[in-house]
Amino acid sequence: NSKVIQTPRYLVKGQGQKAKMRCIPEKGHPVVFWYQQNKNNEFKFLINFQNQEVLQQIDMTEKRFSAECPSNSPCSLEIQSSEAGDSALYLCASSLAGADTEVFFGKGTRLTVV
Amino acid sequence: GQQVQQSPASLVLQEGENAELQCNFSTSLNSMQWFYQRPGGSLVSLFYNPSGTKHSGRLTSTTVIKERRSSLHISSSQTTDSGTYLCALERYAQGLTFGLGTRVSVFP
Numbered sequence: 001n002s003k004v005i006q007t008p009r010y011l012v013k014g015q016g017q018k019a020k021m022r023c024i025p026e027k028g029h030p031v032v033f034w035y036q037q038n039k040n041n042e043f044k045f046l047i048n049f050q051n052q053e054v055l056q057q058i059d060m061t062e063k064r065f066s067a068e069c070p071s072n073s074p075c076s077l078e079i080q081s082s083e084a085g086d087s088a089l090y091l092c093a094s095s096l097a098g099a100d101t102e103v104f105f106g107k108g109t110r111l112t113v114v
Numbered sequence: 115g116q117q118v119q120q121s122p123a124s125l126v127l128q129e130g131e132n133a134e135l136q137c138n139f140s141t142s143l144n145s146m147q148w149f150y151q152r153p154g155g156s157l158v159s160l161f162y163n164p165s166g167t168k169h170s171g172r173l174t175s176t177t178v179i180k181e182r183r184s185s186l187h188i189s190s191s192q193t194t195d196s197g198t199y200l201c202a203l204e205r206y207a208q209g210l211t212f213g214l215g216t217r218v219s220v221f222p
Contacts (some may be wrong), residue, residue, distance in 0.1 A: 002157075002158070002159065017143070033209050033210070035209075035210075037155075039216075041198070041214050042212075042214065043210070043211075043212035045208075045209040045210070045211075048209055081216050090153045091155075091157060091206070093157075093210075099144050099145075100144050100145045100164060100204070102147065102159060102162035103147060103159070103202075104159060104203070105149070105157035105158075105159070105209060106155070106156075107154075107155065107156035107209075108155045108156060108157075110155060
């Protein structure tokens with residue numbers, strides 16, 4: 001069973017508001033991923049970290065999101081100014097470092113932007 | 115186009131029936147995973163399966179890397195198997211690329 005913990009489970013924000021969600025990766029996992037799953041079941045990779053460093057992120061994340069994985073604190077993903085199209089399930093995952101490693105997911109934060 | 119293609123898109127089963135879910139990749143891969151997504155959204159890892167065949171209870175996964183395909187077999191389906199089954203390919207430092215899933219509904 002996955003030990004990746006995401007909070008909150010549900011988040012409702014108005015357009016233009018900030019939306020922040022948190023993730024505690026599985027103990028001993030230095031790599032953390034954030035994905036967005038939309039209502040059409042499509043997954044979009046947003047960003048990943050190894051320890052505190054960003055490995056890769058997409059353009060949207062760079063421009064509109066703020067993300068970090070500080071040492072000894074939960075990782076976080078924050079949308080600076082929520083838009084209706086940001087309504088989705090945000091999934092955090094963690095893994096060991098290196099190639100060919102199994103990835104474990106949290107239960108997700110479901111964001112609704114009204 | 116879609117790098118990970120899953121079929122069928124949906125499947126309706128009567129309890130006790132078997133099912134075979136397919137996943138095809140259009141690109142090379144380091145490894146792949148099968149996930150089960152509950153109606154509430156949480157993802158559970160079923161198999162981490164770089165190649166070959168693996169078993170877990172009533173589930174069997176077979177991956178043939180050089181043919182870029184993987185299958186998930188559900189035997190003696192139960193109503194609790196209802197949900198979405200997702201396969202994802204992994205490439206180093208690029209995260210997972212998911213298919214659109216197979217939605218399975220099992221009725222008593």
